[in-house]
Amino acid sequence: MSSTRINSVILGECGNRTPIILLHGWARSLSDLLPLGELLSADYPVHVLDLPGFGDSGMPQESWDTIQYARRILQYLDDNGLAKVNLLGHSFGGRVTLRLARLAPERIEKIILIGSHGLSPKRSFYQALRIWAIRRGAVILKWIDAFFKTTLFKNWFTPRYGSQDYLAAGALKGTLVKTVTEDQSAELPKITAPALLIWGTEDLAAPLEMGRRMAHLIPRARLLELPHQGHDPFLDVNAHLCAYHILPFLAEGQDVKEAVGNG
C-alpha cells in the first residue's frame, strides 16, 4: 500500500450516480480539468485528482510505473468508498486509465480518453533510427562518464537530446523513463468497459493515428475527432464540446439500469 498523499477536488452532489474520476496529463495538475469537471458535475459526482508527483499531491517514494499509479488510484477509491467509477484520463492520465480498466474491470463502468498515451507512436525509418542512435549514445556516454569520471551525459547529452518533459521532470525523471516507453497494445483488446476516445486532429503530442489505433484495439470504443484541436481539446470553452459528448455517452444504458434498480 502506498501512502503517497493524493490531493483532489470533489464536485457535484448527484445522488447515487456513478462518480467520474478525472486524471490529468504529465507535468500538469487538476486545474487543467476543473472546468470540464464543473460541467460534468451538474449530472455526476466528480473527483478531480492531482496525480502523485504533480500539483498538491505527494511525491512517490520511488520511480513508479503506470501500474503503481493505477494501484494508488484504486486505494483512493477504497478510501473514499467508491465501489464503481467512470474514469477520464488525459494524455498521461490516459495511460493510468487504461491500466485501471485492466487491473480492476469490475470497478470501472466506462472510460473516456482524451489525447491519451498508452501506445508506441508510429515512426518513420529516419525517426526510428534517430531514437535508436540517441538511446545507444546515452548508454555509451554513461559508460564513458563512469570510466573517466566525466559528466558528458548530464552536461552535454541531456540538454541536447533530452525531451522537454525529461528536462523538466526533476525528481520524476525515473518515473518518466519508466512510463514513457510503455506500450499497452496487448492489453487494450482485453478492456471490457465501453470507451469514448476524444482526439484533436492537430494533436502533436499524441497524434491522431494513435487514437485511431486505440479505437481499433479497444473492443467497445468509439472515436470522436475534433478538427483544428490540439493535445488539450478540453481547455476553456472546449470543455463544453467535450461535456456535450461525454454526458450522453455516460447516460447510455442509465435508463435501463435505473429501471432495474427501482424495479
Place this chain on the structure above:
Amino acid sequence: MAAGKKRDIAVLYGGRSVEHEISVITALQLMKALDPVKYNVIPVYIAPSGRWYTGNSLFEKNCYRNWASCQHTLTAVSLQPWPGIGGLKVEGGSLLKRFSTLLTGRFDTIPVDVFLLAFHGEYGEDGCIQGLLEMAEFPYTSCDVTSSAIAMNKYLCKSILRDHGIKVLPSKVARKFDAIHNLKSVTDSILQTPGLERFPLFIKPNHLGSSIGIAKAEDIESLHAALAKVFLYDTEAIVEPCLESMFEINVSVISSDPTRASVVEIPVATSGALSYEDKYMRGGGKKKGARSQGMASLVREIDPAALDSTIKEQVTSSALKAFEVLGCCGVVRFDFMHDNTDGSIYFNELNPQPGSLSFYLWVKSNPRFLYTEELDVLIESALKRRSQLASRERELGFMALK
C-alpha cells in the same frame, strides 16, 4: 451521434466596427464549441477593409495578429444577394477560372446551410448584414433587420420600450453635426431636458456597445470633452442621468421553444460604470501570452443568492416582454440598472449579439444549455424562422400593369 449529412455552418464575424476584435474573440470561441459531428464549420471573416475571406488559418488566433502574411493563405469570398445562390461566391482564382466565369457566368460556390453571426457593433449587429442575408434568403442566427436596427439605436430602443411600460431613464440625443455648428445650443438643449438638469451625467455613443467611448461628465467642460470623445466613434451621443447608487443587472433571452430567459448576472466594475477593459481585458487579457475570453472573462456574480428574488423576477419578465415587443430572434442580452435609492429597475440597453453569446449565463440556467447546445438551439431556430418566411405567398404577378 447524428447520422446523415452534416450541415454547413458559416460563422460570419469581424466587420467594419470598432468592436472588430471582440467579434473575433466571440467567433473563435464559438467555432471551438460547435459540434463537428453535426456541422462543417466554415469561418468567414470580414476584414477591417470590408473584404470577406475564408480558410483554415482563420481558426488560429495568430492569423489575425499576423494578418499581412496570413491573408495570402485565405480565399476571398463574397455573398451575392440572390435567392437560391446556396453559398458563398469564390472570388479570384486562376486566369483560366476567371476567363471561364466571364464566358459562362458561372462561378464556384462554397455551400452554406446556415450563417451563424458573431458580430459586435456597426454593419454586423445593426441590421446591415441581416439585410443582405434576407435578400439571399439564408437562415441566420441573430435578430432580424428591424430588431437589430432598433437594438443598436439606444435612444430609439428605449423610446419603444418606454411606450410598452418598461421603465427607462430620461435621455437626450446629441448629434455631431449640431455640436460642430453650435455646441452651446446642444449643451443647453441637454441641460434643459427633464431629468438631465443636474450633473453628473453619462454620455455614451448611441449606436455602439462594449462600453466603447462612455464617459461621465461632472460639469459643462467635462460634458464637452465627453461629447468630443463619443464623436470620435459615433455621430450621435446619448446623454443620461448618472444614478448615485446603482448596480447593473443583466439577463439573456433565447428564442427556443418556448422563449427562455437565463439566470441574471451582476457584472463587477473596477470603478463606476463598466469599461471596455472590465469587459474584455480581465482574465489574462493584459498578461503577455495569456488568453482573453471576451465577455466570459468579466468578473461577475451569476445568479447571486443574496439578490432579492423579486428583483430577479422583475428583470426576467421585463426582458421577456422586451424580447417579444421588439421581435427579437436568436440570443440577446438585456442590461438593466437597479437604482438603490428607490428600488427602481431601468432598462439600459439591448445587445442583439451579446459578447460570448452569453454562454456563461446559459450554462448556469435551468434548464441548462452547454455552449454547444446553445449553438444547436440557435441553428435550429434560424432554420425554423427561414422556413416560416419561405412559406409566405409572394407571387402576386403584374396585375396593376395589365
